[in-house]
Amino acid sequence: MGNASALTGRLWRSLRTWPGAKGWARLAIEAAWLIPALLALGFLGGLMAWQPRFDAEIARLAALALVVPALGEELLFRAALLPDPRPGKPAAAAVLVSTALFVLWHPPQGLIFGPHWATVMLNPWFLACVAVVGVACARLYLRTGSIWPSVLLHWFVVVAWKALLGGPSPWVSG
Template identity: 40%
Template sequence: MLNVRLRSIRLAFKTFPERRTWRGCLGLFGIYALCALLIGWATGFCRLELMKASAWVIASTPVVLLVTPSLVEEVLYRAVLLPHPVEAASPRTKLVWSSVSLVAFVASHPVNGLVSRRAVFLDPVFLVLATLLGIVCTLTYLRSGSIWVPMLFHWLTVVVWIMFLGGWQKLMITGVWV
């Protein structure tokens, strides 16, 4: 079992989608982004607001977010838990593991919120948006077989939210963005 999962992870990193696959995945991400923005603005969860921090923090934030949460969570919740498209997995197996992956992905956020004392991770709007992002990342991984697609979409979502839509303030603890 361990060898199969390690092979799946290697394949996820080695697989680069064809142009047609990218187009389909980008279309799905576009629908997600539109829905997320509409939900975020309608609820007041998102608002146009540039991140206020030192030049060093602003410059390093996208790099940090590439590693965590994007790389770490996508490897764990997609490459480790989901069968790679080259594996002979039935539609039922894919559905079961996709469900497990999604529940684990969404549930990890409130746990993180309790540990880090960041209330935003317990916010119902945040959890709806995380669920939608988890669905898109799962579907694009299953479609592409590449970790790079969901990782890019996860990263773009978090960077835009933190740096341009007020997310940095929601993540601050005692006035310090970490």
């Protein structure tokens, strides 16, 4: 019972904690290394091509992506799996476990969304992208104590890939 109570408390704290200016600055710092890393991995792995698409389906996807995957996955893989953020407390092992589980979570989604999606979900370049997003989001959560910078970064990465760089989507056909 105590573990469930601690988990519930951590989830609520992560949702109720709104980052200050330093927390949002931390988001910019993480994005500054993450975005170039994702672009390099994505273009090298053939996962990205400049294909801007702004239509009703992308708007719908952007709205849905805020909840799934961004909020849902960040609550599970960061707030639920990582320890309470505490200044000076090392959490490297927890970040590695959280990131590994985050990466392992993605391939089974190919079974849910179909063969066109499974091709991406099993691609090692995609899984490398997932890993670096996992590390960046874990670092954000641990440094801010809030889930919101991680949610925003995760959401931005998903939507930018799908709206600008030709990323496939279970919600958008083709």
